[in-house]
Amino acid sequence: MKESRETSILIIYTGGTIGMVHDPVTGSLIPIDFKHITDHVPELGKLGFNLQSVTFDPVRDSSNIDPDMWVKMAEIIEENYDRYDGFVVLHGTDTMAYSASALSFMLENLRKPVILTGSQLPIGLLRTDGRENLITAIEIAAATDNGLAIVPEVCIYFDNELTRGNRTTKFSAEHFDAFNSPNYPALAEVGLHLKYNYNLIRYTDPEKNLVVHRSFDTNVAILKLFPGIGRNLVQAVTGTKDLKGLIIETFGSGNAPTYRWFLEEIKSFIARGGIIFNVTQCHGGSVEMGLYETSREMLAAGVVSGRDITSEASVTKLMHLLGTCRSRDEVIKCLGRSLAGEIT
Ligand code: ASP
Numbered sequence: 001m002k003e004s005r006e007t008s009i010l011i012i013y014t015g016g017t018i019g020m021v022h023d024p025v026t027g028s029l030i031p032i033d034f035k036h037i038t039d040h041v042p043e044l045g046k047l048g049f050n051l052q053s054v055t056f057d058p059v060r061d062s063s064n065i066d067p068d069m070w071v072k073m074a075e076i077i078e079e080n081y082d083r084y085d086g087f088v089v090l091h092g093t094d095t096m097a098y099s100a101s102a103l104s105f106m107l108e109n110l111r112k113p114v115i116l117t118g119s120q121l122p123i124g125l126l127r128t129d130g131r132e133n134l135i136t137a138i139e140i141a142a143a144t145d146n147g148l149a150i151v152p153e154v155c156i157y158f159d160n161e162l163t164r165g166n167r168t169t170k171f172s173a174e175h176f177d178a179f180n181s182p183n184y185p186a187l188a189e190v191g192l193h194l195k196y197n198y199n200l201i202r203y204t205d206p207e208k209n210l211v212v213h214r215s216f217d218t219n220v221a222i223l224k225l226f227p228g229i230g231r232n233l234v235q236a237v238t239g240t241k242d243l244k245g246l247i248i249e250t251f252g253s254g255n256a257p258t259y260r261w262f263l264e265e266i267k268s269f270i271a272r273g274g275i276i277f278n279v280t281q282c283h284g285g286s287v288e289m290g291l292y293e294t295s296r297e298m299l300a301a302g303v304v305s306g307r308d309i310t311s312e313a314s315v316t317k318l319m320h321l322l323g324t325c326r327s328r329d330e331v332i333k334c335l336g337r338s339l340a341g342e343i344t
Contacts, residue, residue: 007142008050010084011037012076014069014099015059016092018117018134021124029122031059040123041131049142052084062092062099062118067216067319070102077107077114078212086113086141086149090134093118093170093178096156097312100165102216104154104313104340105320109208113141114154116165120176129176133158136190143194151187153202153341162188164202166313166342171283182284183308183344202341215323217244222315224249224281231261238269245275245318245331247311254278254287254305255294263297270302275322275331279306279314286344304335306343313342 013019013034020029021040034053038045054076060069077087091099100116107114117137119130137157143150154165156179163181172178188196219242223234238246246269250256256278266276278298280287286308289299299305306314317339321331337343 006048006050007144008052008084009086009088009138009141010076010080011051011053011088011090011138012073013053013055013059013090014062014065014073014092015056016062016090016094016096016118017122018090018119018130019059020122029124031055032123041134043131043135044138047135047138047142049138051138060092062095065091065095065099067102067218070099070106070216071214073099074103074106074212074214077103078210081112081210084112085144086115088134088137088141089114089116091116091118093120093158097165097168097170097179097310098316100154100156100168101310101313101342102316102320104164104166104342105317106213107154108211108213109204110154110210111149111152111204111206113143113149113151114165115141115151115157115162116155117157120174120178129159136160136194139194140188143196148206150196150198151201152204153187155187160190161186162190164341166316166340167310169283169310169312182310183286184341213320213324216316216319217322218319219243219322220245220247220315220318222247222249222311225251225256229257231265234262234265238265238274243274244322245277247277247279247306247314247318248303249281249311250278250287250295252280252282253285253291253295254280254289254298255292256298258294258297263301266298266303267301273328275318275328275335276301276303277306277314277318277335278303279309279311284308304332306335309343317342
């Protein structure tokens with residue numbers, strides 16, 4: 001149990017570039033021992049918080065983070081929920097938006113901040129962006145107003161911007177400004193001051209306890225449309241053994257070819273019990289099924305609109321619902337509504 005009223009933050013290091021330093025002997029990049037994090041970021045000592053850490057064994061490049069790892073992150077948070085005021089998850093940037101989305105669906109009634117961050121350059125390098133990202137993520141995880149967390153959500157903090165995790169997407173493999181939230185404004189902007197946009201932050205009912213959902217069904221696929229797509233490809237995907245849910249990344253506001261064969265394949269997959277979720281391949285904006293003839297027939301066939309959801313949130317939401325809901329109808333109903341602020 002917490003022994004003093006000191007603010008306590010748990011850092012969960014899963015892997016990724018941020019936790020790398022040069023091995024003094026070999027010169028190659030190796031993971032940091034977070035027990036000695038203040039040797040690398042002495043500024044952390046000045047925050048005046050009780051900082052503890054848990055490190056994944058082995059640490060993972062985020063390309064190797066999978067649903068089992070999401071469950072592990074959620075369980076660490078659950079086990080330590082009463083002991084800490086907030087959580088900072090250090091994660092590789094490549095799949096950070098997937099993990100943040102998954103956690104947002106897993107941690108129902110969350111009342112403490114879970115802030116994911118990472119960096120484009122290892123923390124052991126002089127020009128690293130990791131130091132600022134880590135320090136500010138901790139400050140946000142610790143921030144309270146009248147004893148309550150200011151941002152009790154799963155968020156990504158990166159390069160001076162705090163965004164809702166399930167609204168965020170990685171868009172640059174080069175710049176420090178690697179993430180953005182195309183369809184929902186930042187929850188906080190960081191300059192000289194930390195400015196929280198209180199009216200955009202989601203606050204759950206304080207009477208409700210944390211519920212952790214652990215089941216994911218990975219029998220899903222994403223099919224990105226392109227001009228010239230052939231029936232054999234669509235058939236190969238929809239015919240995948242045990243496939244239950246298919247995300248079709250459509251053009252513009254949710255449009256797809258009106259070829260007879262394309263609609264036949266869609267209808268046949270739905271008739272076999274499959275669920276199709278229509279998500280736009282545009283970076284921003286929303287699916288509006290029925291706006292054009294090219295989406296009207298999909299709507300009539302029973303395709304569900306993903307509205308303004310990100311691709312990362314759509315696939316994690318679909319896996320979560322297929323793993324959690326009792327019926328196909330329930331999955332379809334929940335896909336269309338916001339569970340954790342992921343759609344407008
Ligand atoms: N490949 C790394 C990862 O996602 C990149 C990073 O950490 O930014 O784990």
